[in-house]
Amino acid sequence: MEKSSVNKNWMSLFKGQNPAVIAGPCSAETPEQVMQIAKDLPAEVKVFRAGIWKPRTRPGGFEGVGEIGLKWLQEVKRETGLLLAIEVATAKHVQLALEHNIDILWIGARTTVNPFAVQEIADALAGTDRVVLLKNPVNPDLSLWMGGLERLIKANIKNIGAIHRGFSTYEKTKYRNIPEWQIPIDLKTQMPDMPIFGDPSHITGNRDKVFEVAQQALDLSYDGLMIETHCNPEKAWSDAAQQVTPQQLTDIIQKLKVRNVTDDTADFLQQIQAYRIRIDDMDSKLLDLLEKRMSISDAIGNLKREKNVAVFQQERWKYILEKMRKEGTCLGLSEEFIAALYTTIHQESIYRQNKIINKK
């Protein structure tokens, strides 16, 4: 990965606003609609978004106004000075976006899943100085997300970034697309210079929850937010449930707390250092205990080998998981955490015993 070729300089488009906010309707509907929303947006917003071509899950829905909408957006830019952001999904979209001086082009989650499609767009944009943002793929696959970004980098597109819009699930959950925060955290770890935007509208699918997810994104030091905004959300031609009004967006931006990367005061540094020493000490003890537990599991593995007993013991595993769930929740630890922790421990334990039992 050519890490050094990613830069955040293009973030200056947001004129120092923190958080950087891209806002506007899910879809451009009419010239009046885009202009009204653009004019009503709070002054903190410097980039106007609107979908021109809409990839719908099933045919028959509103598929976007198409090319004509680009002229309406140009009018918005002329009148308000807002920069423009749209989604592109094909080389043709890219060509039209470039011709109409769109400043930020984003690649949607349904496109990111297809490396051929991302490559086609990267080729069409090769060497551009426009900003290109890539949404995460709909499925929780970090490599696919990174692979798309790498295709943009390889096409010598300098001004790039990622958008976290959450991941599809078959089950109904609290949100429309589950955030799986660990995936963008891993992306940040692997591509530290990559600017990342949160898309609370698509994660939540519900305007009442946009604030909480936007705040969570800022708590993780995201560089910006994309928030769908419409003057009459209930009547919107697409994504009616998740769009906020310009007034609601103003309230959200005012309420959001931007976290500092760190704090230089002696008081903070002293306190955090003291805590971290304790955590380091406990981590060493945890590892020591885990190693001791694995040694006992190895001994059980040897015993099973001698007596020809199966490695996986369903009843015992069920008992441990239940017991630890109960003890854990009494201690204020979440059930999910206990389940994930013990599943990992059990997997390793099984893996080691398997090796022992099959040793030549």
Ligand SMILES: C=C(O[C@@H]1C=C(C(=O)O)C=C[C@H]1O)C(=O)O
């Ligand atoms: C350690 C054992 O083997 C396996 C590993 C377990 C564990 O690590 O706790 C529990 C049950 C078995 O699936 C055992 O049989 O007790």
